[in-house]
Amino acid sequence: xxDPAFAVLGRDGRVIxxxxxxxxxxxxxxxxxxxxxLPGWVRDRxxxxxxxxxxxxxxxxxxxxxxxxxxxxxCWDLRLGHAILRWAQSVPADxxxxxxxxxxxxxxxxxxxxxxxxxxxxDGGAGAHTGLPSGLDAALAEWRSQEAAVxxxxxxxxxxxxxxxxxxxxxLASELTAAGVPWDVAEHERVLTTALGEIGPGxxxxxxxxxxxGIRTALGDxxxxxxxxxxxxxxxxxxxxxxxxxxxxxxxxHEHPAIAPLLEYKKLxxxxxxxxxxxLDEWVRDGRFRxxxxxxxxxxxxxxxxxGGALQIPRQLRQAVRAxxxxxLVVADVAQLEPRVLAGMSSDASLAQAARGRDLYAGIVExxxxxxxxxxxxxxxxxxYGATTGDSGRLVPHLxxxxxxxxxxxxxxxxxxxxxxxVSTWLGRTSPPPDERWxxxxxxxxxxxxxxxxxxRARRAARDRGRFTRNFVVQGTAAEWALAxxxxxxxxLSALPAASASxxxxxxxxxxxxxxxxxxxxxxxxxTPAELADDVAAAVQASAAEAARLLFGDFPLDFPLDVxxxxxxxxx
DNA sequence: GAAACAGGCGCG
DNA sequence: AAAGCGCGCCTGTTTC
Numbered sequence: 001x002x003d004p005a006f007a008v009l010g011r012d013g014r015v016i017x018x019x020x021x022x023x024x025x026x027x028x029x030x031x032x033x034x035x036x037x038l039p040g041w042v043r044d045r046x047x048x049x050x051x052x053x054x055x056x057x058x059x060x061x062x063x064x065x066x067x068x069x070x071x072x073x074x075c076w077d078l079r080l081g082h083a084i085l086r087w088a089q090s091v092p093a094d095x096x097x098x099x100x101x102x103x104x105x106x107x108x109x110x111x112x113x114x115x116x117x118x119x120x121x122x123d124g125g126a127g128a129h130t131g132l133p134s135g136l137d138a139a140l141a142e143w144r145s146q147e148a149a150v151x152x153x154x155x156x157x158x159x160x161x162x163x164x165x166x167x168x169x170x171x172l173a174s175e176l177t178a179a180g181v182p183w184d185v186a187e188h189e190r191v192l193t194t195a196l197g198e199i200g201p202g203x204x205x206x207x208x209x210x211x212x213x214g215i216r217t218a219l220g221d222x223x224x225x226x227x228x229x230x231x232x233x234x235x236x237x238x239x240x241x242x243x244x245x246x247x248x249x250x251x252x253x254h255e256h257p258a259i260a261p262l263l264e265y266k267k268l269x270x271x272x273x274x275x276x277x278x279x280l281d282e283w284v285r286d287g288r289f290r291x292x293x294x295x296x297x298x299x300x301x302x303x304x305x306x307x308g309g310a311l312q313i314p315r316q317l318r319q320a321v322r323a324x325x326x327x328x329l330v331v332a333d334v335a336q337l338e339p340r341v342l343a344g345m346s347s348d349a350s351l352a353q354a355a356r357g358r359d360l361y362a363g364i365v366e367x368x369x370x371x372x373x374x375x376x377x378x379x380x381x382x383x384x385y386g387a388t389t390g391d392s393g394r395l396v397p398h399l400x401x402x403x404x405x406x407x408x409x410x411x412x413x414x415x416x417x418x419x420x421x422x423v424s425t426w427l428g429r430t431s432p433p434p435d436e437r438w439x440x441x442x443x444x445x446x447x448x449x450x451x452x453x454x455x456x457r458a459r460r461a462a463r464d465r466g467r468f469t470r471n472f473v474v475q476g477t478a479a480e481w482a483l484a485x486x487x488x489x490x491x492x493l494s495a496l497p498a499a500s501a502s503x504x505x506x507x508x509x510x511x512x513x514x515x516x517x518x519x520x521x522x523x524x525x526x527x528t529p530a531e532l533a534d535d536v537a538a539a540v541q542a543s544a545a546e547a548a549r550l551l552f553g554d555f556p557l558d559f560p561l562d563v564x565x566x567x568x569x570x571x572x
Numbered sequence: 573g574a575a576a577c578a579g580g581c582g583c584g
Numbered sequence: 585a586a587a588g589c590g591c592g593c594c595t596g597t598t599t600c
Contacts, residue, residue: 228596229579247580249585270581273594298590302584309592312582337584378587385588392587471589475584521584521590576599583591 004029006076007045008054008143009061010136017136020045039068046072054078054143056132058170058295066178069508073491077167078142079103079132080296084162085146087430089422090154097149102133103142155428161550162427165480166296168487172516173293173303175490179510180288181518182329182503182527184322187568188280191317196268196276205272211265218258226265274309275317283308287324287505293519300472301429301479302521311520321518321525321569326501328533332540332563333523334482336360339380339406340559341477344552345426348406352557368402370395383407384474386414386467410470417469418462425476426551431469438465477551481559482522484547489516489524492539499529518569525569533565 004020011017016033018041033041042065045051053075055061065072082103085091091098133142150159197207216224221235229246236243236251239258243250248266251259283289289308297304305311313321323329334340339360343351354363364376375395382392383399400407413423417431420442424430438461444450445458499512506515506527514528514536528536540563548559564571 225596227594230597245579252585266581270594274582300590302590304591306592309582309594311584312592314582382588385590387586387588390587467588468590475590478584523584574600576597578595578597580594582593584589 003049004045004051006052006054006143007042008136008139010056010139011134012136019136019140035064039065039070042072043070046070050074052076054139056134056139056142058167058174060132062171062174063178066174066507066509071175071494071509072171073494074164075167075171076143076146076163077170078139078146080166080170081146081163082142083296084166084429085149085159087422087432088149088153088159088428089424089430090159090428091149092152095149095152097145102131153428158427161484162429162480165427165483165487166301168490169295169303169483172486172490172519173295175510176293176516176519177290179506179515179517179527180290181321181525182324182327182505183284183287183289184320184568185280185284185287187322188275188284188317188320189277191320192271192276195316196272199277205268208265208268208272211261211268214261215258215265218256218261226262227269271314271316274312275314279308298479299432300476301425301483302475303479303519310518315570318570319568323527323530323567324501324503324505326530327499327503328528328530328565328567329517329569330526330528330533330536330540330563330565331523331569332526332537332561334485334544335560335562336380337481337522337559338384338474338478340557341426341481341551342384342406342409342474343403344548344555344557345473345477346406346409347555348403348409349556351403351406352555354403356556356558358560364399364402368398370398383410384471386463386470410474413473414466414470417472418466420462420465421469423469423473425473425480427477427480429476429480431472434465478522481547481551482519484550485543486516486519486524488543488546488550489526489539492543493526493536496528496532496535496539500531501529503527503529537563537565 005023006021008019008021009016014034016038018031018033020029020031021027031041053072055075055078057079058075058077082097085097086104133139150156150163153159195207196205198205200206200209202209212226215226216222219235219239224235225231232246233243236246239256241254241256243254248263251263291308291310292306293310294304294306321329335358339351340355343355350367354360354367356363361373361376361380364370364380365373370376370379375391378392379395379399383396387393387396416423420434420439422431422433441458441461445455493514493516496514503511514526514532516524517527518525524540526536526540541561544559544561548557
């Protein structure tokens with residue numbers, strides 16, 4: 001055979017079997033490995049030429065390779081691939097990959113598994129806990145099945161791009177956990193102490209206790225626990241504050257001496273419980289926050305996270321994200337990603353024209369009867385989320401007049417969802433079908449003898465689903481763009497030279513290399529040796545241009561980035 | 573006493 | 585301000 005293009009890995013107990021194939025999948029050479037010989041062998045194959053690793057689940061193979069100091073450039077993650085192909089509309093409905101089976105039932109979250117092999121050691125028969133097939137023959141069979149499904153699909157090139165991007169995301173997720181977010185504990189503690197005060201004798205921060213006392217006095221309820229919504233609601237009403245909920249926005253509309261301390265209390269209590277000293281203790285080790293990411297964890301294709309609230313780090317604490325000495329952070333985010341991909345997928349030249357340059361919302365003000373930037377923003381969000389009332393709902397018709405193609409795309413997606421149908425992203429990720437409960441509600445409303453309440457319930461459920469599918473196509477395509485961006489960036493970063501200064505907390509692979517440290521939907525933070533920061537910033541830009549080209553070809557559409565080189569991740 | 577649910581709020 | 589989408593996690597409360 002010629003140079004191998006693929007290496008398929010499977011595991012049976014302590015034995016690891018590898019099959020090398022060329023790009024037709026035909027010629028096969030088999031190799032037998034174990035835990036000790038695997039990393040060295042992978043490193044050798046990886047450096048011998050371009051190869052794609054095919055395995056059941058990146059989260060079960062890659063972390064231990066990274067711990068051994070080995071990276072891989074490309075893979076085909078069969079679990080992630082199956083999750084996409086299982087529902088993909090562009091694959092014929094009778095294709096075997098679209099039927100239920102063991103590859104579909106596996107958990108997406110290795111951290112949720114007992115004795116997680118992703119985080120600790122192999123369990124002796126990887127997959128035993130999850131039902132995910134682990135042997136080489138199963139991997140080969142599933143790989144051929146997925147390959148065949150892609151070939152039979154309406155648009156193999158797009159689906160192939162999606163699977164490659166999704167798999168690259170799987171690699172990136174493991175790498176992000178391995179490298180960690182550089183976290184300055186002293187800075188974090190400064191933020192906590194400044195906001196909450198020192199810990200008092202009761203073990204609670206002083207400032208929080210003072211505010212609680214002030215609330216009790218103002219409401220005349222000395223026993224009140226402000227953390228209990230039912231108690232708080234009763235107490236507020238007794239004090240003559242006629243609220244329906246204890247939510248921040250409703251409270252802010254009332255005048256009363258209890259309101260100000262209560263709002264402040266809620267804000268600080270949130271900081272304490274979500275990201276206080278206990279969080280620091282549990283989640284930051286050796287100057288790194290290491291969250292577990294769950295690629296494809298959201299139906300739209302966005303990532304989810306498990307543990308540590310990685311995707312909810314409050315802006316208040318971003319100053320604790322701090323580069324190591326001799327290193328810098330390159331912080332980059334895409335401006336208004338979702339409306340831009342909407343312009344691309346609908347080929348709406350007017351919206352693309354409005355998106356030219358940095359601020360899409362300013363462009364909308366110029367192109368429409370909408371007068372101000374904030375109005376342009378709520379109008380566009382309303383169009384993508386399905387707003388029907390309020391300022392947003394009122395402004396959406398202006399967008400329909402000026403950007404008919406883009407608006408038709410989201411309106412069509414909503415209508416299909418309301419009818420119980422499925423919609424797909426630009427690259428072919430398809431929304432899941434409505435569940436049995438939803439279909440039951442619709443069925444009941446169309447039966448003879450349906451009550452007005454039945455019909456009302458069905459209509460509401462239909463509209464709910466319409467808003468979901470409306471947003472699915474936009475949010476999902478934005479996630480694809482971001483994955484393509486990050487996948488390309490991985491390659492560029494790995495081609496940069498090694499560092500002169502070391503960042504020891506980042507693990508065996510990344511302590512001497514520029515590496516992505518954090519990824520959140522449309523934003524990336526790269527931790528880089530200071531001398532490479534300018535190169536990294538250029539790479540981030542080049543990758544954005546490449547993502548635009550990969551998804552939308554020559555369609556003239558900007559994806560401007562906000563890129564900063566800094567020591568800390570907060571906005572200067 | 574654990575599990576499930578609700579209210580609330582952080583992020584995009 | 586929210587509204588209109590997608591998440592995760594904390595506390596308190598209810599249910600088993």
